[in-house]
Amino acid sequence: MRRREDGRGLEECRKPLICTKVVAQALGSSYVELGTTKIVCSVYGPKPNLDEFKQEGEIVYNYRRAPFALANRGKTGDQDNTVLDEKLAAEALDQALSLSVAIGKFPKSSFTVNVLVLESGPGELPLAIMAASVACCDGGIELYDMMSACTVCSVLGELIVDPTAEELQLSTFQLMLAYMTNRKEVAYLQSTGESTTTELKQAIQLGTHACGKCTEVIEECLTKSWQAEQ
């Protein structure tokens, strides 16, 4: 079995570190780490949504990087174009997580999910999706399922899961997916680059399998958080 530079197998993803209740004044919160990438997520609400009458709740996602989060701390113009735009990230969070939140249970209200990236890195967006999912669960927002996410990319014809920055640089095809394990539903899919249909299908399969592993970590974290409450 081929080993990558950091010793992992091709299909092996790193285990994220996940904790809850890190922001005391928030309704719910989480802190996640994957490699050097670090993200804090806090959820506030419910606030009355006075703009229009809605039978369903509304969630507003804010995605921000701390000023020290990026390795290159120059002005916006100096950032290279592989850095994810904050507004697009918030939209991606919205599209992915809206499938897991039971918004029908919260009429006329709105919640705010604030994602703050403390240290940026590869796998930032999938990590943010997991952070937001855990923070919502911590806050008591009813969810259909917990959501995991990961990236799969193709380097020299081989598919690898949870790539490092160097592996991403060399890849010709990247796929980011968000997956609800118990429901067996892919919630969000984003791909760039060139691939064959077979490669795409295989990448999705690898991605969902890796997400399953991440869900195990999430469940462990939730169990611990429950026991700590008692």
Next chain:
Amino acid sequence: SSSASSSSSAERQVVAPGDRLGATTALVAGIGAYELEGGVYAALLGVREEVDGDDGRKIVSVRRKQKVVVLPKIGDQVMCQVTRINSRMAHVAIISVQGQLLGREEEHFPGLIRARDVRAFDIDDVKVQHAFRPGDIVMAEVISLGDARSYYLSTAKNELGVILARSAAGHTMVPISWQQMQCPVTKVKELRKVAKIDVKSSSSSSSKQ
């Protein structure tokens, strides 16, 4: 995963969102659970609880120990503070739902008590200024989700109405009947729709009913 045992708390089953609790043939989804394609699943992180339902199936719900996301539902009893009044209605800010406080001011849901919902009889002749004044704390019941701006509330029942009010002089008033409160210092009587508090269950030695 089999059903939890009824005794020791150490054996109560902890479930997370997405965990399958059972089939709809045997279970009905209660609070914190939902139904999908023949199965009942958990929607919250908490302890699984079951009670017997009406049709032979059990109602399964997921209970969290800590603060739950609280939203006014139809039939809930809410405590609110009157913010302003006009001839047709009283605007209120809902500060507690079913005994659970809504913490921050931004989380206070706006509500509305229309003249016709102030009391149960003579509803065409209600004068709102003889029922509520701005600043009063009122116990009310949610009758409708209302519109974008407010929940619709009612104080028609005897046990609903003003529970705390200050007189024009600024002192907390004492209720003397279902429609009058009196300032203990100036002895001036003011009109309010007063909530009838059950004498037997209250600890104060208040007036005879």
